[in-house]
Amino acid sequence: xxxxxxxxxxxxxxxxxxxxxxxxxxxxxxxxxxxxxxxxxxxxxxxxxxxxxxxxxxxxxxxxxxxxxxxxxxxxxxxxxxxxxxxxxxxxxxxxxxxxxxxxxxxxxxxxxxxxxxxxxxxxxxxxxxxxxxxxxxxxxxxxxxxxxxxxxxxxxxxxxxxxxxxxxxxxxxxxxxxxxxxxxxxxxxxxxxxxxxxxxxxxxxxxxxxxxxxxxxxxxxxxxxxxxxxxxxxxxxxxxxxxxxxxxxxxxxxxxxxxxxxxxxxxxxxxxxxxxxxxxxxxxxxxxxxxxxxxxxxxxxxxxxxxxxxxxxxxxxxxxxxxxxxxxxxxxxxxxxxxxxxxxxxxxxxxxxxxxxxxxxxxxxxxxxxxxxxxxxxxxxxxxxxxxxxxxxxxxxxxxxxxxxxxxxxxx
Amino acid sequence: xxxxxxxxxxxxxxxxxxxxxxxxxxxxxxxxxxxxxxxxxxxxxxxxxxxxxxxxxxxxxxxxxxxxxxxxxxxxxxxxxxxxxxxxxxxxxxxxxxxxxxxxxxxxxxxxxxxxxxxxxxxxxxxxxxxxxxxxxxxxxxxxxxxxxxxxxxxxxxxxxxxxxxxxxxxxxxxxxxxxxxxxxxxxxxxxxxxxxxxxxxxxxxxxxxxxxxxxxxxxxxxx
Numbered sequence: 001x002x003x004x005x006x007x008x009x010x011x012x013x014x015x016x017x018x019x020x021x022x023x024x025x026x027x028x029x030x031x032x033x034x035x036x037x038x039x040x041x042x043x044x045x046x047x048x049x050x051x052x053x054x055x056x057x058x059x060x061x062x063x064x065x066x067x068x069x070x071x072x073x074x075x076x077x078x079x080x081x082x083x084x085x086x087x088x089x090x091x092x093x094x095x096x097x098x099x100x101x102x103x104x105x106x107x108x109x110x111x112x113x114x115x116x117x118x119x120x121x122x123x124x125x126x127x128x129x130x131x132x133x134x135x136x137x138x139x140x141x142x143x144x145x146x147x148x149x150x151x152x153x154x155x156x157x158x159x160x161x162x163x164x165x166x167x168x169x170x171x172x173x174x175x176x177x178x179x180x181x182x183x184x185x186x187x188x189x190x191x192x193x194x195x196x197x198x199x200x201x202x203x204x205x206x207x208x209x210x211x212x213x214x215x216x217x218x219x220x221x222x223x224x225x226x227x228x229x230x231x232x233x234x235x236x237x238x239x240x241x242x243x244x245x246x247x248x249x250x251x252x253x254x255x256x257x258x259x260x261x262x263x264x265x266x267x268x269x270x271x272x273x274x275x276x277x278x279x280x281x282x283x284x285x286x287x288x289x290x291x292x293x294x295x296x297x298x299x300x301x302x303x304x305x306x307x308x309x310x311x312x313x314x315x316x317x318x319x320x321x322x323x324x325x326x327x328x329x330x331x332x333x334x335x336x337x338x339x340x341x342x343x344x345x346x347x348x349x350x351x352x353x354x355x356x357x358x359x360x361x362x363x364x365x366x367x368x369x370x371x372x373x374x375x376x377x378x379x380x381x382x383x384x385x386x387x388x389x390x391x392x393x394x395x396x397x398x399x400x401x402x403x404x405x406x407x408x409x410x411x412x413x
Numbered sequence: 414x415x416x417x418x419x420x421x422x423x424x425x426x427x428x429x430x431x432x433x434x435x436x437x438x439x440x441x442x443x444x445x446x447x448x449x450x451x452x453x454x455x456x457x458x459x460x461x462x463x464x465x466x467x468x469x470x471x472x473x474x475x476x477x478x479x480x481x482x483x484x485x486x487x488x489x490x491x492x493x494x495x496x497x498x499x500x501x502x503x504x505x506x507x508x509x510x511x512x513x514x515x516x517x518x519x520x521x522x523x524x525x526x527x528x529x530x531x532x533x534x535x536x537x538x539x540x541x542x543x544x545x546x547x548x549x550x551x552x553x554x555x556x557x558x559x560x561x562x563x564x565x566x567x568x569x570x571x572x573x574x575x576x577x578x579x580x581x582x583x584x585x586x587x588x589x590x591x592x593x594x595x596x597x598x599x600x601x602x603x604x605x606x607x608x609x610x611x612x613x614x615x616x617x618x619x620x621x622x623x624x625x626x627x628x629x630x631x632x633x634x635x636x637x
Contacts, residue, residue, distance in 0.1 A: 009523050016511045323507045326468055327569070328496025328524030330489045407460075407469035410503065 002336040010333065014341035017313070018348075025345060028309040031302030032349030032389060033356060036382040038298050040357025042291030043378035045364060046284055048371035053280030059199040060273040063104075063244035064138070065251045067258070068205055068234040070269045088258075088268055090218075090230040093132075096237070096257055103246065104239035107135025108232045111206070112223040117181045117214055119171040119188075126167055127213045128181055130221025136162075138238040139195075141210065146175045146190030153189075154217035161221075162190040166211040181214060181222035203271050206234070247274045299385060302349065303393035310342050310397035321401050322409025331402040338401050342394020343387050350386025357382060415479060415608050416465060416577055417441040422473035423460050435460040437474065440626055442610055444576065447603035449622035450612040456628040458612035459581050465610060466499050466579045467491045478577075496525040500570030502595075504582035506562035508554040514541065515550040518568045526573035540568035544598065560591025567598055578602055580611040584618055596621045 002010065018025045060066065069087040093108040100106055109131040117126050133151045141148065144165060153160050161181075163173055168191040171179065178185045195210035216222065225231060237254065239246060251272045258268055314321070321334060329337075358379075361372040423435040435457035442448050450458040463469035465476055467483050476483040478498070483491065495501075508517045518537045527533045541547045544564040554562060563583065570578055580599060584592035592615070600621045603609045611618060619625060 006523075013509075013523075020511050319507055320509060322468075323509075324520075324524075325492065326466075326495060326501045327521040328492050328526075328573075330492040330524075332489070333492075333524060405469060407463035410468070410507065 002333055006333065007336055007340065010337040011340040011344060014337060014344050017317070017341065018344060021313075024309060024312075025348070028302075028305050029345050029349030029352065031305040032299065032346045032386050033302075033353035035295055035298030035300075035302045035389070036350045036353025036386055037357040037360055038291065038295035039385060040354055040378065040382045041360045041364065042288060042295055043381060044358070044361035044372040044374050045370055046288050046291070047373040047375055047378055048361075048365070049287070050280070050284055051373050052371045053277065053284070056199040056201070056203070057273045057277050057280070059196070060203070060205075060271070060276070061140070061238060062273055062277065063239045063241065063247060064273060065237040065239075065247060065254060066205055066234065066271045066273075067237075067254065068269050068271075069232070070204075070267060087228065088232040088235065089228070090232055092258060092261060093232055093235050095261065096235065096254055099253065099257060100237065100250070102240075103243045103250070104237055105134050105138045106235060106237050107132050107138040108218070108235045109135050110218065110221065110223055110225075110231060110233045111208070115181060115214075115223075117167075117171070117179055119173045119177055119179045122171045124167055124170045124212070126164075127208060128221060128223055129208075129213050129215045130218045130223050131215055132218050135236060136215065138236045139210075140238075141195060141215075142193045143190040144193040146188070148190055149215065149217055154219055157220050158217060159184065159186045159220050160189045161186040161214050161216040162192055163188055164192050164209070164211040164213045164215075165194040167214060168192075170212075179214065181216075182224070184222035186214075186216055186220070186222065203273075203276060204269050205271050247272060251275075295385075299389050303346075303389040306342055306345055306390065307393040307396060309345070310338065310394055311400070313341065314338065314397050314401045317401075318404060318409045318412040321404050322406045322412070325404075325406035326410065334402040334404075335398040338398035339391055339394050342397070343390035346386040346390030346393075347383055350383035353386065354379065354382045414441040414477075415443050416610075417477045417480075418461070418465055418471075418474060419477070420474035421461065421464050421471045421476065423457070423464060423469065424472045435464070435471075435628075438628065439474075440465070442577075442608050444606050444608050445603060445623075447600060447609040447611065447621060447623045449619050449625045450610065450628060451614060451619060451625055452628035453614070458614075458628055461628065462579050462581050462610060462612050466501065466577075467495055493525055496521055497573055498576045500573075500575035500578045502563070502566050502570050502578065502580040502583045502599075504585040506554075506559070506566045506586075508562060508565060510554050512553075513550065514546065514552050514554070514557070514565050517554065517565055518572055520569060521572050536572060537568075540571055541565075543571075544568045545594075558591075559586050560588065560594065563587060563591065563595055564598075567595060571602070575607065577608045577610065580609065580613075582613055582615075583611060584613070584615050589617075592617060 093106060097106040109129050111127055111129045113127050114125050115128045117124055133149045133154060136148045148162060161179060173179060173188050175188055177188050179188055192210060198208040200207050237250060239250060251270055255270050364370050365372045418440045420437045420439055421435060422437045425432045425434055438461060450461055452458055464471045515537050518540060519533050522533050527536055541550055544567055546561060546564055583595050596618055599609050
């Protein structure tokens with residue numbers, strides 16, 4: 001087994017030898033580079049998708065179940081859809097809350113988008129939310145100034161509201177300042193800490209920008225109700241941290257409770273971020289399998305090209321091999337020399353492939369709009385896999401070189 | 414005896430037929446000798462050199478170096494022996510084209526012998542001076558003449574202070590002046606105590622030998 005400094009010597013000789021045939025070396029390294037490009041692109045796009053999924057799930061809450069009203073999907077003959085309530089209601093929320101007990105918190109809300117609100121001379125188009133006090137807790141909203149809504153605000157039908165962080169700036173609002181929404185005034189009791197948007201893309205849920213929302217008690221929220229005063233647009237169940245493993249079971253029971261109340265007509269949508277995580281993981285695995293297969297095939301084809309070039313090199317350098325053996329090279333050192341040769345060839349392809357792979361991933365990000373992310377592990381995997389390909393595909397030529405009879409090798413013309 | 418071959422025989426099999434490259438031959442050489450292996454082409458001079466130096470394995474017979482049979486040597490031990498105790502000079506100078514003259518001379522040190530850049534560099538400089546190529550250390554092989562190339566090979570053969578020098582037609586590709594120069598160097602090494610074994614059919618080269626072994630194809634070798 002060659003010692004590290006001997007491998008270093010062999011690497012130096014192998015590099016010198018590669019530099020003598022720049023075109024041949026470049027072409028064979030190109031095959032590996034293409035494989036590494038595919039690998040880097042796969043890993044960076046996969047990593048980007050994973051991070052987006054994690055951000056979304058983190059935004060929605062891993063221990064939550066979200067319900068929103070939706071048009072009925074499965075109304076069938078015999079069901080008079082017209083007589084069905086087309087929305088969720090406070091009664092639904094109370095039924096679920098009773099079933100849920102102390103396992104978690106349930107909040108509900110009604111909302112109206114693009115509603116004009118004004119404070120003094122300033123105006124803004126915002127989302128007005130009428131929410132139960134528990135909804136703010138379930139969404140983990142925090143007050144930067146003043147307070148959040150209290151259950152008593154709703155019970156006593158106080159005309160109060162809290163403002164999103166950006167909206168408070170837009171309206172230059174302060175605590176106790178009156179804000180007009182529609183034909184109703186409410187008094188600001190709190191300003192939220194910046195929270196950002198609820199990342200609902202791809203989930204079927206409605207988007208919500210907390211920073212540009214006015215949140216008022218459910219009953220007194222200045223929202224046109226169009227008939228039913230107890231109409232609910234959505235619910236949020238957040239389980240206690242020690243009960244978060246029960247998320248799938250809770251979602252299932254919640255679906256049963258809602259289905260029983262409306263004769264199995266599904267006019268609501270249940271979204272479980274926990275399940276989204278699994279879906280995202282499954283999608284990512286599928287994507288990585290496909291891209292991994294492409295990368296693997298490219299590396300295989302590139303590796304075969306490298307093996308071909310290495311066999312040519314061994315054939316051309318037969319006398320050199322004989323000479324090295326004559327002056328003291330063991331068969332192990334000849335194997336080491338040609339493995340260094342193949343590995344360096346592939347490493348060069350791997351480094352070029354790394355650069356091109358990063359560029360390709362960035363192009364995908366710019367032109368296709370896909371999220372990409374680079375990890376140290378992902379970036380090091382490209383050159384590493386190239387070196388491994390070099391060792392695997394260089395082994396046969398190396399063994400062939402080492403098996404030469406030195407006396408016959410020296411006679412080669 | 415420093416190096417001894419007993420009943421050495423070498424056959425190759427080609428297309429199912431056995432071809433004799435060396436008929437049974439015995440030879441023994443000691444330090445300070447310059448043995449010339451002579452004989453017509455195909456008599457097995459180069460084959461005998463290869464067998465004695467361990468570059469090839471005999472079909473029959475045994476090679477002994479200081480009474481140690483080479484057949485019992487592992488690949489690593491045989492390689493170490495070639496590196497430390499043997500030096501090679503070929504008919505056509507084999508040099509690595511991508512290495513300088515100095516690097517070519519130092520090539521055996523990659524596999525054993527001298528350690529450390531300073532020691533190797535000093536030894537290389539001394540040898541290049543010895544063969545008259547001190548000013549060519551940084552040249553590449555394509556920049557040298559045949560005679561100069563052969564002297565580089567000579568310097569390389571001496572780098573690890575070998576005890577036996579094998580020279581296979583060392584003057585075969587040289588003009589008379591260069592041939593004389595190389596032969597003189599071989600003789601000097603022999604006088605200095607090295608064992609030199611030279612395959613040749615050059616009459617001038619034979620004159621430098623202390624002893625001749627004539628190989629006649631399909632006949633036993635005769636000492637002349």
